[in-house]
Amino acid sequence: MPVHLTAPDAATLKPVAGITLGYAKAHIRKPDRKDVLVMQLSPGTRVAGVFTQNRFCAAPVTLCREHLAAGNEIRALVVNTGNANAGTGEPGMQHARETCDALATLLGCQAGQILPFSTGVILEPLPIERLVAGLPAAVAAQRADGWLDAAEAIMTTDIVAKGASRQVMLGGKQVTVTGIAKGSGMIHPNMATMLGYVATDAAVSQSALQAIIDHAVNHSFNCITVDGDTSTNDSLILMATGQAGNAEITESSSEFEALRAVMTEVAVELAQAIVRDGEGATKFMTIYVEAGKDREECRKVAYAIAHSPLIKTAFFASDPNLGRILAAIGYAGIADLDVNAMQLYLGDVLVAEHGGRAASYEEAQGAAVMKEAEITVRVVLNRGSAKATVWTCDFSYDYVKINADYRS
Amino acid sequence: MPVHLTAPDAATLKPVAGITLGYAKAHIRKPDRKDVLVMQLSPGTRVAGVFTQNRFCAAPVTLCREHLAAGNEIRALVVNTGNANAGTGEPGMQHARETCDALATLLGCQAGQILPFSTGVILEPLPIERLVAGLPAAVAAQRADGWLDAAEAIMTTDIVAKGASRQVMLGGKQVTVTGIAKGSGMIHPNMATMLGYVATDAAVSQSALQAIIDHAVNHSFNCITVDGDTSTNDSLILMATGQAGNAEITESSSEFEALRAVMTEVAVELAQAIVRDGEGATKFMTIYVEAGKDREECRKVAYAIAHSPLIKTAFFASDPNLGRILAAIGYAGIADLDVNAMQLYLGDVLVAEHGGRAASYEEAQGAAVMKEAEITVRVVLNRGSAKATVWTCDFSYDYVKINADYRS
DSSP states (O other), rough: OOSSSSOOOOOGGGGOOOOOEEEEOOOOSSOOOEEEEEEEEEOEEEEEEEEEETTTTOOOHHHHHHHHTTOOOOOEEEEEEEEEOOSSSOOOOHHOOOOOOOOHHTTOOOOOEEEEEEEESSSSOOHHHHHHHHHHHHHOOOOOHHHHHHHHHHOSSSSOOOEEEEEEETEEEEEEEEEEEEOSOOOSSSOOOOOEEEEEOOBHHHHHHHHHHHHHHHHTTEEEESSOOOOOEEEEEEEEESSSOOOOOOOSSSTTHHHHHHHHHHHHHHHHHHHHHHTTTTOEEEEEEESSSHHHHHHHHHHHHOOOOHHHHHEEEOOOHHHHHHHHHHHHSSOOOOOOEEEEEETTTEEETEEOOOOOOHHHHHHHHHTEEEEEEEEEEEEEEEEEEEEEEOOHHHHHHHHHHHTO | SSSSSOOOOOGOOOOOOEEEEEEOOSSSSSSSOOEEEEEEOOTOEEEEEEOOTTTTOOOHHHHHHHHHHHHOOOOOOEEEEEOEEEEBBHHHHEEEEEHHHHHHHTTTTTTEEEEEEEEEEEOEEEEOOOOOOHHHHHEEEEEEETTHHHHHHSSOSSSSSSSEEEEETTTTTEEEEEEEEEOOOSSSSSSOEEEEEEESSSOHHHHHHHHHHHHHHTTGGGGSSSOOEEEEOEEEEEEOOOOOOOOOBBBTTTTTHHHHHHHHHHHHHHHHHHHHTTTTOOEEEEEEEESSSSSHHHHHHHHHHHOOHHHHHHHTEEETOHHHHHHHHHHOOOOTOOTOOOEETTTEEEETTTEETTTTHHHHHHHHHTTTTTTEEEEEEEEEEEEEEEEOOOOOHHHHHHHHTTTT
């Protein structure tokens, strides 16, 4: 069961002026399932994206990159679940192009103004006829308040639909930021196997939007992991429709940091929701590494801990078998790490220092923390002033069950 | 259950002239369990070792390195299970020294001539009194044919005792090579969490023995993984008593390659046994990556596949969800990998080429291979002539169960 996560109420996901969303049940993989989403953007909407670093990236990812790189004015996004259109070679590229062609015809724009996304099983041909056949219904069903339906339409092994919304005053105007995301396995930096869409009605320059997405992704989706796998389809898209009536925000605007903060906040909430709904998750863990030489080494230590199946199973069992954390710190790849100089905390409890168990530590303290559903592991390296945070979940029987059964 | 692995028959583990082994039940962690092993070496025995790269290495590992670096003539090894004496700070170092002192007194040698080893739970104080109290019984119980008992005495979560033996003619003399190992979780290169001891009665120079261990470890224990965790205590020791009566083998001897081959063969059998007995293993997988630019990139790809929980659970389920393998190849870290140039085989079946599913591939073929207990995944990168092999196992419910319950 997801850890402290419930689906958002439809009313909490505020419409973003200039964006409408509609879904269809196109039987991409299974019948009677919302599996195609169309998100239409008003003219002039600015769009920025970041995508998976996987060399085996999916065909739609390649096409998204092309359409954004060309500087096209993006008019719609289309997402299908049930099939990732990855590992599908040249036919997969053709299918992604056909999807864009078909939606462009329906919307009266160019194919290059569409961004396509797919998520689901890899290495199987996309059922392009069913996808295209589903588009008219999705287009017709569009509503401004369709965000919760949209969040549901992009789910795969997710148990809970993921959405977040904020409203703030910027430059004297009320600005809305609403986002949805999906993903629960194959979650890793660069990035989570996830799709994320965060929209605002604020007017933002293209370069400011790019700066915001770089900051937001590095503090949200690139700080989470479920199983260390990096997917072929990861995509995060930021959209700014410019309909809030504010003066365009640039990187030198006084409102820039406030907008970046609120968009990052929505991205963090979505990213954490992905971990809370991690496949089989029963615990939500924050791995906080501080006093490192640089952020990179802090991240190495945090990810060594977050990826260790031994540690993740111990958390599942609520077993304070904390030596496994020391072992992970030791193999994280800091060649000159002085293990005698660092401290390890579980919650507020000092567990280890001087290269061994802290004199004050008693197992009952560790056991008490381990029983919580939300646990912070804190490592103080005492060799600098950098820090990093990673969010992850535990590793349960259900993780194995879900992934052993996923296709069946 | 271990995959095609049964404990060796006592008679198949041939004694090595110059070595005797004895165990005791010292109640290190649990009662009535063989948990202390003493292995005594005749004077003049040459010893070489390789150890974990983990910065949080255990106290006995530090002491082993000291005693070997000093060039001391090693006269005995002592191993305890139930407690790793890792993450134990300065008291841990004192306990390791006390262990050597106590055994040296019993054997009439110097403490610096003892190599100590520990395996078990990390971060808990070694019960040094019980360990020392158990030594006289272990010393008294020594026998030349004690190898199977010794293999049993070093087990932790292992289900099956691991040993292998070979006899060959070298320089007109019969030479014996016998080894034992333990380990089933925290298995990873550099090295497996494992203890391995391989002995021969051949006469070998110290530098030749060092060359043999470097070769043997790179082709055996450094090619396996169960869960990607690198332990604090990994150690592999090679011993050569020189009692077979052959002329001393140096690196320029005509017998050098033959001895290296047979010692490597024993190491490979032990390393594979560790994977076959991997925690919860139901499948034994050989990941073979060829036609890469260099061995390092081949190993990156092989380990990306071998470490992926998504792939390991799919193998557990016998589900040919092979897109997950493409995804792992894609995120293995080869920045300029051309995914359209490579091929993926499952057993003898061509699964993917030209960036997607092979035209000839049918899922029934993949399903048939997945049902086997031993499966080869072959990746042909088509960008060079290097290759690498990694052995691993699948990821089952029982892996979670074992690691959730290990301390209880």
